[in-house]
Amino acid sequence: MAEDLLIDRSLSKAQQYQALLPQIEALTTGEPDQVANLANAMAALKETFGFFWVGVYAVKGDELVLGPFQGPVACTRIRRGKGVCGAAWAEARTLLVPDVEQFPGHIACSSLSKSEIVVPVLKDGAVVAVLDVDSDQLDDFDDTDQQYLEELGRRMAAWF
Ligand code: SME
Numbered sequence: 001m002a003e004d005l006l007i008d009r010s011l012s013k014a015q016q017y018q019a020l021l022p023q024i025e026a027l028t029t030g031e032p033d034q035v036a037n038l039a040n041a042m043a044a045l046k047e048t049f050g051f052f053w054v055g056v057y058a059v060k061g062d063e064l065v066l067g068p069f070q071g072p073v074a075c076t077r078i079r080r081g082k083g084v085c086g087a088a089w090a091e092a093r094t095l096l097v098p099d100v101e102q103f104p105g106h107i108a109c110s111s112l113s114k115s116e117i118v119v120p121v122l123k124d125g126a127v128v129a130v131l132d133v134d135s136d137q138l139d140d141f142d143d144t145d146q147q148y149l150e151e152l153g154r155r156m157a158a159w160f
Contacts, residue, residue: 005020005023005048006023007020007048013144014147016048016049017147018148020045021148021152023044024044024152024155027044028041028159034160037159038067041152042055051071051134052071052113052135053071053074053132055074059127059128059129063077063078063080064086064089072112074109083106084097084118085107088118088119088120092122094119096141096142096145096146098138100114100116101114109134110134113135113136114135115134115138115141116133116135116141117133117141117146117149119153123160128157131152131156
């Protein structure tokens with residue numbers, strides 16, 4: 001497909017995710033390179049929703065290591081169980097954090113980050129990466145984000 005994203009900001013958030021996910025599928029289908037696919041998926045999310053920070057941390061040994069992202073520079077390594085990302089990995093479930101200051105052990109890569117959602121990417125039952133989205137607004141993520149980011153997470157598993 002052409003490397004343009006069709007974005008209609010008059011649509012509801014759910015409708016924008018519904019329009020975006022097939023476009024990410026089209027952008028990545030037939031491309032075997034993991035970094036290329038992750039990079040385009042993160043750019044597509046950033047371009048559609050204007051997220052403050054959106055990126056991937058991949059499981060490498062006993063740490064998460066920063067992968068393709070959009071936004072300010074970030075911490076490169078996170079240990080299992082540490083911060084929201086490390087907890088989502090250890091617990092193998094999505095963590096939706098309306099106020100990061102209230103999350104014990106939250107890792108402040110940026111003092112501007114106020115709320116966060118972290119979705120694990122599971123392959124053959126094991127967490128291989130996490131998808132992390134940060135907002136500079138409190139309570140900026142909801143069940144709609146969770147539902148569609150988890151759907152994206154299932155697609156991302158094919159790239160690992
Ligand atoms: N806040 C995350 C760390 C990653 S950055 O926000 C990009 C955490 O607590 O795991």
